[in-house]
Amino acid sequence: MIYTDRGLHEECGIFGIYNNSDANILTYYGLHSLQHRGQEAAGIITFDSEQVMVHKGEGLVADVFPSSTLEKLQGSGAIGHVRYSTAGGSGYENVQPFLYRSNKETIGIAHNGNIVNATMLRDQLEENGSIFQATSDTEILAHLLKKYHGTFIERLIQSLNDLDGAFAFIVLHNDTLYAMRDKNGLRPLSVAKLPGGGFAVSSETCAFDIVGGTFIRDIEPGEIVAFSGDKLVSHYYSTATEHDMCMMEYVYFSRPDSAIEGVNVHTARKRTGAELFLESHVDADIVVGVPDSSTSAAIGYAEASHIPYEMGLVKNRYVGRTFIQPTQALRERGVRMKLSAVRAIVEGKKIILIDDSIVRGTTSRRIVELLKTAGALEVHVRIASPPIKFPCFYGVDTSTFDELISNRMDVATLCETIGADSLVFLSEEGLVKAIGRKTADGGKCGGCMACFTGKFPTAVYDELDNANKIVKD
Numbered sequence: 001m002i003y004t005d006r007g008l009h010e011e012c013g014i015f016g017i018y019n020n021s022d023a024n025i026l027t028y029y030g031l032h033s034l035q036h037r038g039q040e041a042a043g044i045i046t047f048d049s050e051q052v053m054v055h056k057g058e059g060l061v062a063d064v065f066p067s068s069t070l071e072k073l074q075g076s077g078a079i080g081h082v083r084y085s086t087a088g089g090s091g092y093e094n095v096q097p098f099l100y101r102s103n104k105e106t107i108g109i110a111h112n113g114n115i116v117n118a119t120m121l122r123d124q125l126e127e128n129g130s131i132f133q134a135t136s137d138t139e140i141l142a143h144l145l146k147k148y149h150g151t152f153i154e155r156l157i158q159s160l161n162d163l164d165g166a167f168a169f170i171v172l173h174n175d176t177l178y179a180m181r182d183k184n185g186l187r188p189l190s191v192a193k194l195p196g197g198g199f200a201v202s203s204e205t206c207a208f209d210i211v212g213g214t215f216i217r218d219i220e221p222g223e224i225v226a227f228s229g230d231k232l233v234s235h236y237y238s239t240a241t242e243h244d245m246c247m248m249e250y251v252y253f254s255r256p257d258s259a260i261e262g263v264n265v266h267t268a269r270k271r272t273g274a275e276l277f278l279e280s281h282v283d284a285d286i287v288v289g290v291p292d293s294s295t296s297a298a299i300g301y302a303e304a305s306h307i308p309y310e311m312g313l314v315k316n317r318y319v320g321r322t323f324i325q326p327t328q329a330l331r332e333r334g335v336r337m338k339l340s341a342v343r344a345i346v347e348g349k350k351i352i353l354i355d356d357s358i359v360r361g362t363t364s365r366r367i368v369e370l371l372k373t374a375g376a377l378e379v380h381v382r383i384a385s386p387p388i389k390f391p392c393f394y395g396v397d398t399s400t401f402d403e404l405i406s407n408r409m410d411v412a413t414l415c416e417t418i419g420a421d422s423l424v425f426l427s428e429e430g431l432v433k434a435i436g437r438k439t440a441d442g443g444k445c446g447g448c449m450a451c452f453t454g455k456f457p458t459a460v461y462d463e464l465d466n467a468n469k470i471v472k473d
Contacts, residue, residue, distance in 0.1 A: 013037035014110040016170040018227040019198035023078040033207035038082035041095040046075035081110040108172035111138040114395035116165035157237040166394035183238040185221030204258040271434035272384040273300025280424035284350040288312035297384035298354035347375030361405035365418040381420040386452040
Protein backbone atom coordinates (compact mmCIF):
# COMPACT_ATOMS: atom_id res chain seq x y z
CA MET A 1 0.00 0.00 0.00
CA ILE A 2 1.36 3.43 -0.93
CA TYR A 3 0.59 6.43 1.23
CA THR A 4 1.09 9.90 -0.15
CA ASP A 5 1.82 13.15 1.67
CA ARG A 6 -0.53 15.77 0.29
CA GLY A 7 1.76 18.70 1.10
CA LEU A 8 1.36 21.73 3.32
CA HIS A 9 -1.03 21.53 6.25
CA GLU A 10 -0.74 23.95 9.13
CA GLU A 11 -2.31 25.03 12.39
CA CYS A 12 -1.49 28.68 12.99
CA GLY A 13 -2.58 31.70 14.99
CA ILE A 14 -3.43 35.16 13.66
CA PHE A 15 -3.84 38.44 15.52
CA GLY A 16 -4.56 42.01 14.47
CA ILE A 17 -4.84 45.51 15.93
CA TYR A 18 -6.67 48.46 14.39
CA ASN A 19 -6.52 52.12 15.43
CA ASN A 20 -4.35 51.91 18.55
CA SER A 21 -1.00 53.65 19.09
CA ASP A 22 0.43 50.59 20.87
CA ALA A 23 -0.28 48.27 17.93
CA ASN A 24 3.23 46.78 17.88
CA ILE A 25 3.33 45.95 21.61
CA LEU A 26 -0.24 44.65 21.73
CA THR A 27 0.35 42.42 18.70
CA TYR A 28 3.49 41.02 20.31
CA TYR A 29 1.52 40.11 23.45
CA GLY A 30 -1.33 38.74 21.36
CA LEU A 31 0.99 36.47 19.40
CA HIS A 32 2.65 35.35 22.62
CA SER A 33 -0.79 34.23 23.85
CA LEU A 34 -1.23 32.25 20.63
CA GLN A 35 2.23 30.67 20.70
CA HIS A 36 0.71 27.24 21.34
CA ARG A 37 -0.79 27.38 17.83
CA GLY A 38 2.56 27.65 16.08
CA GLN A 39 6.16 27.55 17.22
CA GLU A 40 8.20 27.57 14.02
CA ALA A 41 7.92 31.19 12.93
CA ALA A 42 6.35 34.55 13.72
CA GLY A 43 5.81 37.86 11.94
CA ILE A 44 4.25 41.30 12.36
CA ILE A 45 3.27 43.99 9.87
CA THR A 46 2.55 47.45 11.30
CA PHE A 47 0.88 50.22 9.34
CA ASP A 48 -0.73 53.65 9.37
CA SER A 49 -1.70 56.15 6.69
CA GLU A 50 1.95 56.98 5.97
CA GLN A 51 3.99 53.79 6.26
CA VAL A 52 3.97 50.00 6.35
CA MET A 53 6.69 48.06 8.16
CA VAL A 54 7.32 44.32 8.46
CA HIS A 55 9.53 41.99 10.45
CA LYS A 56 9.33 38.22 10.59
CA GLY A 57 11.55 35.24 11.18
CA GLU A 58 11.81 31.61 12.20
CA GLY A 59 11.57 30.85 15.91
CA LEU A 60 9.40 31.72 18.88
CA VAL A 61 7.79 35.14 19.24
CA ALA A 62 10.22 36.25 21.96
CA ASP A 63 13.21 35.26 19.80
CA VAL A 64 11.94 36.89 16.60
CA PHE A 65 10.99 40.15 18.32
CA PRO A 66 13.57 41.42 20.80
CA SER A 67 12.60 44.81 22.24
CA SER A 68 14.97 46.69 19.93
CA THR A 69 13.25 45.19 16.88
CA LEU A 70 9.72 45.62 18.18
CA GLU A 71 10.25 49.33 18.92
CA LYS A 72 11.03 49.98 15.25
CA LEU A 73 7.66 48.65 14.09
CA GLN A 74 5.58 51.81 14.26
CA GLY A 75 1.96 52.33 13.28
CA SER A 76 -1.58 52.46 14.60
CA GLY A 77 -2.47 49.06 13.18
CA ALA A 78 -0.85 45.63 12.89
CA ILE A 79 -1.38 42.08 11.72
CA GLY A 80 0.59 39.18 13.20
CA HIS A 81 1.06 35.47 12.69
CA VAL A 82 2.53 32.46 14.48
CA ARG A 83 3.17 29.48 12.30
CA TYR A 84 3.51 25.76 12.38
CA SER A 85 4.17 23.83 9.16
CA THR A 86 4.63 20.22 8.18
CA ALA A 87 7.76 18.96 6.42
CA GLY A 88 8.23 20.66 3.08
CA GLY A 89 6.43 23.84 4.07
CA SER A 90 8.97 25.48 6.33
CA GLY A 91 11.52 28.12 5.36
CA TYR A 92 11.62 31.90 5.51
CA GLU A 93 9.75 32.35 2.22
CA ASN A 94 6.63 30.87 3.86
CA VAL A 95 6.79 32.92 7.07
CA GLN A 96 3.73 35.15 7.43
CA PRO A 97 2.27 37.73 7.29
CA PHE A 98 2.88 38.18 3.58
CA LEU A 99 3.32 41.74 2.31
CA TYR A 100 2.70 42.82 -1.30
CA ARG A 101 3.34 46.31 -2.67
CA SER A 102 2.36 47.81 -6.01
CA ASN A 103 2.10 51.33 -7.39
CA LYS A 104 -1.52 51.60 -6.32
CA GLU A 105 -1.87 49.58 -3.13
CA THR A 106 -0.27 47.64 -0.29
CA ILE A 107 -1.71 44.29 0.80
CA GLY A 108 -0.77 42.25 3.85
CA ILE A 109 -2.20 38.80 4.62
CA ALA A 110 -2.17 36.55 7.70
CA HIS A 111 -3.92 33.19 7.38
CA ASN A 112 -4.93 30.24 9.53
CA GLY A 113 -6.27 27.15 7.78
CA ASN A 114 -5.89 25.31 4.50
CA ILE A 115 -7.32 26.00 1.05
CA VAL A 116 -8.25 22.61 -0.39
CA ASN A 117 -8.52 23.77 -4.01
CA ALA A 118 -5.15 25.52 -3.82
CA THR A 119 -3.44 23.32 -6.42
CA MET A 120 -6.17 23.94 -9.00
CA LEU A 121 -6.22 27.70 -8.36
CA ARG A 122 -2.45 27.97 -8.43
CA ASP A 123 -2.28 26.16 -11.78
CA GLN A 124 -4.92 28.48 -13.24
CA LEU A 125 -3.19 31.59 -11.95
CA GLU A 126 0.21 30.49 -13.21
CA GLU A 127 -1.24 29.79 -16.65
CA ASN A 128 -2.48 33.39 -16.67
CA GLY A 129 0.92 34.81 -15.76
CA SER A 130 1.10 34.78 -11.95
CA ILE A 131 4.50 34.08 -10.41
CA PHE A 132 4.51 32.67 -6.88
CA GLN A 133 7.29 33.34 -4.40
CA ALA A 134 6.24 30.84 -1.71
CA THR A 135 4.72 27.36 -1.49
CA SER A 136 2.04 28.40 1.01
CA ASP A 137 -1.57 28.42 -0.16
CA THR A 138 -1.97 31.83 1.51
CA GLU A 139 -0.33 33.56 -1.45
CA ILE A 140 -3.20 32.51 -3.70
CA LEU A 141 -5.47 35.14 -2.14
CA ALA A 142 -3.06 37.93 -3.09
CA HIS A 143 -2.99 36.82 -6.74
CA LEU A 144 -6.78 36.53 -6.87
CA LEU A 145 -7.11 40.05 -5.50
CA LYS A 146 -4.99 41.35 -8.39
CA LYS A 147 -6.95 39.26 -10.89
CA TYR A 148 -10.31 40.92 -10.19
CA HIS A 149 -11.43 44.51 -10.76
CA GLY A 150 -13.58 46.97 -8.81
CA THR A 151 -13.41 48.29 -5.28
CA PHE A 152 -11.28 46.36 -2.82
CA ILE A 153 -14.29 44.84 -1.05
CA GLU A 154 -15.72 43.74 -4.42
CA ARG A 155 -12.42 42.11 -5.33
CA LEU A 156 -12.21 40.49 -1.91
CA ILE A 157 -15.71 39.02 -2.18
CA GLN A 158 -14.97 37.57 -5.62
CA SER A 159 -11.65 36.15 -4.43
CA LEU A 160 -13.09 34.50 -1.32
CA ASN A 161 -15.81 32.86 -3.38
CA ASP A 162 -13.07 31.14 -5.39
CA LEU A 163 -11.59 29.56 -2.28
CA ASP A 164 -12.73 26.29 -0.75
CA GLY A 165 -11.66 24.78 2.55
CA ALA A 166 -10.93 26.22 5.97
CA PHE A 167 -9.60 29.71 6.48
CA ALA A 168 -9.51 32.71 8.74
CA PHE A 169 -7.79 35.73 7.21
CA ILE A 170 -6.73 39.10 8.51
CA VAL A 171 -6.00 41.33 5.52
CA LEU A 172 -4.39 44.75 5.40
CA HIS A 173 -5.29 46.98 2.44
CA ASN A 174 -3.39 50.27 2.53
CA ASP A 175 -4.38 51.55 6.00
CA THR A 176 -7.62 49.54 6.39
CA LEU A 177 -8.03 46.20 8.13
CA TYR A 178 -10.35 43.34 7.16
CA ALA A 179 -11.08 40.07 8.96
CA MET A 180 -12.96 37.10 7.51
CA ARG A 181 -13.81 33.42 7.95
CA ASP A 182 -14.65 30.61 5.56
CA LYS A 183 -18.32 29.99 4.87
CA ASN A 184 -18.33 26.78 6.95
CA GLY A 185 -16.78 28.44 10.00
CA LEU A 186 -14.10 25.78 10.34
CA ARG A 187 -11.51 28.10 11.88
CA PRO A 188 -12.14 30.54 14.76
CA LEU A 189 -11.78 34.33 14.65
CA SER A 190 -13.13 36.92 17.09
CA VAL A 191 -13.18 40.69 17.65
CA ALA A 192 -12.61 42.72 20.83
CA LYS A 193 -12.73 46.40 21.79
CA LEU A 194 -9.53 47.85 23.25
CA PRO A 195 -9.58 50.14 26.31
CA GLY A 196 -7.25 52.71 24.71
CA GLY A 197 -9.33 52.84 21.55
CA GLY A 198 -9.47 50.61 18.51
CA PHE A 199 -10.06 46.90 18.01
CA ALA A 200 -8.28 43.57 18.27
CA VAL A 201 -8.86 40.45 16.16
CA SER A 202 -7.64 37.02 17.27
CA SER A 203 -7.80 33.31 16.53
CA GLU A 204 -8.59 32.78 20.21
CA THR A 205 -10.22 34.93 22.86
CA CYS A 206 -7.45 34.17 25.37
CA ALA A 207 -5.31 36.76 23.59
CA PHE A 208 -7.85 39.50 24.40
CA ASP A 209 -7.26 39.10 28.11
CA ILE A 210 -3.56 39.92 27.92
CA VAL A 211 -4.16 43.06 25.81
CA GLY A 212 -7.08 44.21 27.96
CA GLY A 213 -9.63 43.74 25.20
CA THR A 214 -13.36 43.27 25.77
CA PHE A 215 -14.85 40.53 23.61
CA ILE A 216 -17.46 41.83 21.17
CA ARG A 217 -18.37 38.85 19.02
CA ASP A 218 -17.17 36.10 16.74
CA ILE A 219 -16.81 36.83 13.06
CA GLU A 220 -19.51 34.78 11.40
CA PRO A 221 -18.98 32.13 8.71
CA GLY A 222 -18.93 33.78 5.29
CA GLU A 223 -18.50 37.23 6.82
CA ILE A 224 -15.98 39.99 6.12
CA VAL A 225 -15.59 42.61 8.85
CA ALA A 226 -14.07 45.91 7.75
CA PHE A 227 -12.63 48.18 10.45
CA SER A 228 -13.44 51.82 9.79
CA GLY A 229 -12.73 54.44 12.48
CA ASP A 230 -14.60 53.30 15.58
CA LYS A 231 -17.03 51.08 13.66
CA LEU A 232 -17.25 47.53 12.36
CA VAL A 233 -18.75 47.29 8.88
CA SER A 234 -20.04 43.83 7.99
CA HIS A 235 -20.15 42.30 4.50
CA TYR A 236 -21.10 38.75 3.56
CA TYR A 237 -19.42 37.11 0.59
CA SER A 238 -21.64 34.02 0.90
CA THR A 239 -25.08 33.26 2.32
CA ALA A 240 -24.61 29.48 2.01
CA THR A 241 -23.02 29.23 5.44
CA GLU A 242 -22.68 26.60 8.17
CA HIS A 243 -21.31 26.53 11.72
CA ASP A 244 -18.90 23.61 11.32
CA MET A 245 -16.18 24.61 13.80
CA CYS A 246 -13.34 22.09 13.94
CA MET A 247 -13.95 19.94 17.01
CA MET A 248 -10.21 19.57 17.53
CA GLU A 249 -10.19 23.23 18.56
CA TYR A 250 -12.07 22.11 21.69
CA VAL A 251 -10.30 18.78 22.10
CA TYR A 252 -6.69 19.90 21.69
CA PHE A 253 -5.65 23.07 19.94
CA SER A 254 -7.20 25.96 21.84
CA ARG A 255 -6.13 27.20 25.22
CA PRO A 256 -8.51 26.25 28.07
CA ASP A 257 -9.19 29.92 28.85
CA SER A 258 -10.47 30.58 25.32
CA ALA A 259 -14.12 30.62 24.32
CA ILE A 260 -14.70 29.16 20.86
CA GLU A 261 -18.05 30.25 19.43
CA GLY A 262 -19.47 30.79 22.89
CA VAL A 263 -18.18 27.59 24.50
CA ASN A 264 -15.40 27.78 27.10
CA VAL A 265 -12.76 25.24 26.19
CA HIS A 266 -11.96 24.18 29.77
CA THR A 267 -15.64 23.59 30.52
CA ALA A 268 -16.11 21.57 27.35
CA ARG A 269 -13.09 19.41 28.16
CA LYS A 270 -14.32 18.79 31.71
CA ARG A 271 -17.60 17.56 30.26
CA THR A 272 -15.73 15.15 27.95
CA GLY A 273 -14.17 13.64 31.06
CA ALA A 274 -17.57 13.27 32.70
CA GLU A 275 -18.95 11.62 29.56
CA LEU A 276 -15.99 9.22 29.53
CA PHE A 277 -16.91 8.17 33.06
CA LEU A 278 -20.50 7.50 32.03
CA GLU A 279 -19.44 5.53 28.96
CA SER A 280 -16.44 3.56 30.22
CA HIS A 281 -15.89 3.51 33.97
CA VAL A 282 -13.33 1.15 35.49
CA ASP A 283 -12.30 0.68 39.12
CA ALA A 284 -9.05 2.42 39.95
CA ASP A 285 -7.19 4.29 42.69
CA ILE A 286 -6.40 7.59 40.98
CA VAL A 287 -7.13 9.60 37.84
CA VAL A 288 -4.13 11.08 36.01
CA GLY A 289 -4.31 13.53 33.13
CA VAL A 290 -1.66 13.95 30.45
CA PRO A 291 -0.61 17.60 30.85
CA ASP A 292 -1.66 20.09 29.71
CA SER A 293 -4.51 19.72 27.23
CA SER A 294 -5.92 16.65 29.00
CA THR A 295 -5.94 18.10 32.52
CA SER A 296 -9.45 19.52 32.20
CA ALA A 297 -10.90 16.20 30.97
CA ALA A 298 -9.14 14.35 33.79
CA ILE A 299 -10.63 16.71 36.37
CA GLY A 300 -14.05 16.12 34.85
CA TYR A 301 -13.63 12.34 35.05
CA ALA A 302 -12.40 12.55 38.65
CA GLU A 303 -15.34 14.72 39.72
CA ALA A 304 -17.88 12.43 38.06
CA SER A 305 -16.31 9.20 39.38
CA HIS A 306 -15.31 10.48 42.86
CA ILE A 307 -11.88 8.97 42.27
CA PRO A 308 -9.14 11.40 43.32
CA TYR A 309 -7.29 13.33 40.64
CA GLU A 310 -3.53 13.19 41.14
CA MET A 311 -0.56 14.78 39.39
CA GLY A 312 1.02 11.51 38.36
CA LEU A 313 2.81 13.10 35.40
CA VAL A 314 4.95 16.23 35.43
CA LYS A 315 5.62 18.22 32.30
CA ASN A 316 8.89 19.90 31.45
CA ARG A 317 7.68 23.40 30.55
CA TYR A 318 10.59 24.05 28.23
CA VAL A 319 9.73 21.36 25.68
CA GLY A 320 7.26 22.04 22.84
CA ARG A 321 4.08 20.11 22.07
CA THR A 322 4.91 16.75 20.51
CA PHE A 323 1.82 16.67 18.24
CA ILE A 324 3.06 19.75 16.41
CA GLN A 325 6.70 18.76 16.00
CA PRO A 326 7.49 18.59 12.27
CA THR A 327 9.10 15.13 12.11
CA GLN A 328 8.45 11.78 13.76
CA ALA A 329 12.03 11.64 15.10
CA LEU A 330 11.54 14.98 16.86
CA ARG A 331 8.15 13.90 18.22
CA GLU A 332 9.64 10.75 19.76
CA ARG A 333 12.53 12.68 21.29
CA GLY A 334 10.07 15.25 22.59
CA VAL A 335 8.00 12.59 24.36
CA ARG A 336 11.08 11.31 26.19
CA MET A 337 12.03 14.83 27.27
CA LYS A 338 8.70 16.39 28.11
CA LEU A 339 7.11 14.09 30.71
CA SER A 340 8.16 12.39 33.93
CA ALA A 341 6.13 10.04 36.13
CA VAL A 342 5.86 10.85 39.85
CA ARG A 343 6.80 7.54 41.47
CA ALA A 344 5.51 8.53 44.91
CA ILE A 345 2.06 9.10 43.40
CA VAL A 346 1.71 6.22 40.92
CA GLU A 347 3.63 3.36 42.53
CA GLY A 348 1.33 0.52 43.51
CA LYS A 349 -1.73 2.26 42.04
CA LYS A 350 -4.34 1.34 39.49
CA ILE A 351 -4.52 4.37 37.24
CA ILE A 352 -7.12 5.82 34.90
CA LEU A 353 -5.03 7.79 32.41
CA ILE A 354 -6.93 10.50 30.55
CA ASP A 355 -5.60 11.84 27.26
CA ASP A 356 -7.29 14.11 24.72
CA SER A 357 -6.52 12.06 21.59
CA ILE A 358 -4.31 9.41 20.04
CA VAL A 359 -2.84 10.45 16.72
CA ARG A 360 0.30 8.48 15.94
CA GLY A 361 0.47 6.39 19.14
CA THR A 362 4.05 7.29 20.03
CA THR A 363 3.13 9.50 22.98
CA SER A 364 0.57 7.09 24.43
CA ARG A 365 2.94 4.12 24.32
CA ARG A 366 5.70 6.08 26.02
CA ILE A 367 3.43 7.47 28.76
CA VAL A 368 2.05 4.04 29.65
CA GLU A 369 5.62 2.76 29.79
CA LEU A 370 6.65 5.66 32.04
CA LEU A 371 3.85 4.96 34.50
CA LYS A 372 4.47 1.21 34.66
CA THR A 373 8.21 1.71 35.03
CA ALA A 374 7.40 3.99 37.98
CA GLY A 375 5.44 1.16 39.59
CA ALA A 376 1.85 1.57 38.40
CA LEU A 377 -0.04 -1.73 38.78
CA GLU A 378 -2.53 -1.02 35.98
CA VAL A 379 -2.97 1.76 33.43
CA HIS A 380 -6.44 2.11 31.95
CA VAL A 381 -6.34 4.64 29.11
CA ARG A 382 -9.39 6.77 28.40
CA ILE A 383 -9.38 9.12 25.40
CA ALA A 384 -11.57 12.24 25.50
CA SER A 385 -12.36 12.11 21.77
CA PRO A 386 -13.25 9.43 19.20
CA PRO A 387 -10.51 7.59 17.25
CA ILE A 388 -8.85 9.82 14.64
CA LYS A 389 -9.10 7.74 11.46
CA PHE A 390 -8.98 10.29 8.64
CA PRO A 391 -6.44 12.92 7.65
CA CYS A 392 -7.48 16.54 8.08
CA PHE A 393 -7.54 18.58 4.88
CA TYR A 394 -8.31 21.80 6.75
CA GLY A 395 -5.01 22.70 8.36
CA VAL A 396 -4.24 20.21 11.15
CA ASP A 397 -1.03 18.19 11.13
CA THR A 398 -2.43 14.76 10.27
CA SER A 399 -1.36 14.54 6.67
CA THR A 400 -1.35 10.82 5.82
CA PHE A 401 -3.42 7.76 6.65
CA ASP A 402 -0.25 5.93 7.58
CA GLU A 403 0.38 8.34 10.46
CA LEU A 404 -3.03 7.69 12.03
CA ILE A 405 -2.70 4.61 14.17
CA SER A 406 -6.48 4.27 14.67
CA ASN A 407 -6.87 3.96 10.91
CA ARG A 408 -4.59 0.93 10.89
CA MET A 409 -5.62 -0.76 14.14
CA ASP A 410 -8.82 -1.63 15.94
CA VAL A 411 -9.13 -0.61 19.59
CA ALA A 412 -8.05 -3.99 20.98
CA THR A 413 -4.89 -4.08 18.85
CA LEU A 414 -4.10 -0.47 19.68
CA CYS A 415 -4.54 -1.17 23.39
CA GLU A 416 -1.99 -3.96 23.15
CA THR A 417 0.35 -1.79 21.08
CA ILE A 418 0.49 1.02 23.65
CA GLY A 419 0.75 -1.45 26.53
CA ALA A 420 -2.41 -0.38 28.34
CA ASP A 421 -4.60 -2.64 30.48
CA SER A 422 -7.69 -1.24 28.76
CA LEU A 423 -8.44 1.44 26.21
CA VAL A 424 -11.70 3.27 25.48
CA PHE A 425 -12.38 6.28 23.26
CA LEU A 426 -15.21 8.75 23.84
CA SER A 427 -18.06 8.17 21.41
CA GLU A 428 -18.92 10.67 18.69
CA GLU A 429 -22.25 11.32 20.41
CA GLY A 430 -20.48 11.84 23.72
CA LEU A 431 -18.13 14.42 22.23
CA VAL A 432 -20.97 16.43 20.66
CA LYS A 433 -22.93 16.31 23.91
CA ALA A 434 -19.95 17.33 26.02
CA ILE A 435 -18.93 20.31 23.93
CA GLY A 436 -22.52 21.51 23.91
CA ARG A 437 -22.43 23.83 20.91
CA LYS A 438 -25.69 25.64 20.16
CA THR A 439 -27.09 27.67 17.29
CA ALA A 440 -28.08 31.32 17.69
CA ASP A 441 -31.69 30.29 18.48
CA GLY A 442 -30.55 27.81 21.14
CA GLY A 443 -30.76 24.64 19.08
CA LYS A 444 -28.10 21.94 19.10
CA CYS A 445 -25.15 22.47 16.79
CA GLY A 446 -22.41 20.02 15.90
CA GLY A 447 -19.13 20.82 14.22
CA CYS A 448 -16.57 19.36 11.84
CA MET A 449 -15.78 15.79 12.88
CA ALA A 450 -14.25 14.70 9.58
CA CYS A 451 -11.08 13.36 11.22
CA PHE A 452 -13.30 10.97 13.20
CA THR A 453 -16.02 10.18 10.66
CA GLY A 454 -14.60 10.91 7.20
CA LYS A 455 -17.60 13.15 6.46
CA PHE A 456 -16.02 16.34 5.12
CA PRO A 457 -18.07 19.56 5.15
CA THR A 458 -16.56 20.78 1.87
CA ALA A 459 -15.36 19.31 -1.37
CA VAL A 460 -11.73 18.28 -1.02
CA TYR A 461 -10.87 17.87 -4.71
CA ASP A 462 -7.85 15.65 -5.47
CA GLU A 463 -7.26 15.23 -1.74
CA LEU A 464 -10.37 13.07 -1.50
CA ASP A 465 -9.40 11.12 -4.61
CA ASN A 466 -6.10 10.24 -2.96
CA ALA A 467 -7.85 9.33 0.28
CA ASN A 468 -10.35 7.06 -1.48
CA LYS A 469 -7.55 5.24 -3.27
CA ILE A 470 -5.73 4.69 -0.01
CA VAL A 471 -8.87 3.40 1.74
CA LYS A 472 -9.60 0.98 -1.12
CA ASP A 473 -6.02 -0.28 -1.10
